[in-house]
Amino acid sequence: MNWFEDENFWLKYKEMMFDPDRLESTPYDVEKMIRLAGISHKAHVYDHCCGFGRHAIEFAKKGYNVTGVDNCMSYLDVAKRKAKKQSMNITFVQADIRDYVQPDTFDFAYNFFTSLGYIDDPKEEHQVLKNVYESLKSGGKFLIDIEGKETLAKNFCESQWFDGQDGSIMLVSARIIDGWSRVENRWGYIKDGRYEEIIFAHKIYSGWELGFLLERAGFYQIEFFGNLDGAPYDQDAERLIVIATKR
Structure with missing residues (x-):
């Protein structure tokens, strides 16, 4: 099993990955995506690796027809409960992005938070992007938000500590491996006097790559x-945002 297929990983480190600041930015992320990509109000939106549906729900609040796809059933259960509580009609699908394709269905797709880099095999990586391409209608757009290789190099931090809301303490450390093609992460988790850790790696991409x-x-x-405000991807970039269009 690949590390990203383990639901326990996503449950244990959820607070660290989705801190309050990131959650609070969600409505603004959606507003900015709509402006930057020029998304029509009638668009069918595809949340690619939707997690617990934070962006999907915001799009639905604005009246969009939304489909969210993720492989983590625990996150999808949370997403469904939140959508139901807010009376949002969203289609959530448990599927592997290496397999999921709905030909000529969506007007806009987006992927947040590095999940494209989880796939090591170049053929599978290509299939993931091809699946998105096939799932978009002609003229449909795909927006990707990741930590680009260039911005990572500029802001690289070897280690950080986080205090979890559940009383845990989490350590995040990283190192660059394989000729700046991947980053290896060591995440430690301390709670009730016990220490656990996981070591995993994922790909990093430059804009050109x-x-x-x-x-x-x-x-x-x-x-x-x-950034999502449309600033240039240059030496002052905060993130790598890519928008690609289907012919």
């Missing part, structure tokens, strides 16, 4: 931005 992969999957008109 990610653009090449998207073009190879069939996309064109590939644009790069340094």
Whole structure:
């Protein structure tokens, strides 16, 4: 089993990955995506690796038809409960993004938070992007938000401590491996006097590398931005935002 297929990982480290600041930014993320990608009010939106549906629910609140896909059933259960509580009609699907495809269905797709880098095999990586391409209608757009290789190099931090809301303490440390193609993470978890840790690695992409992969999957008109406000992807970039269009 790959590390990202283990539901216990996502449950244990949920608070660290989705801290209060990130959660509070969700409505603003959605507003900015709509503006930056020029999304029509009638668009069918695909949340690619939706997790517990934080962005999907915000899109639904704005009247969009939303489908969220993720492989973590625990997160999807949370997403469904939150959507039901807020009377939001969202389709949540448990599926592996290496397999999930709905030809010519969506007007807009988006992927947040590095999940594209989890796939090691180049053929599977290509299939993931090809699946998104096939699932979009002609003219549909795919927005990706990740920590680009360039911004990671500028802001690299070897280790950080976090206090969890459940009384835990979490340590995050990282190192660059394989010629700046991957980052190895060591995440430690301390609670009630017990210490556990997991070590895992994922790919990192430069703007050029990610653009090449998207073009190879069939996309064109590939644009790069340094944040969701549309700033240039340059030395002052905060994130790597890519918008690619299906022919």
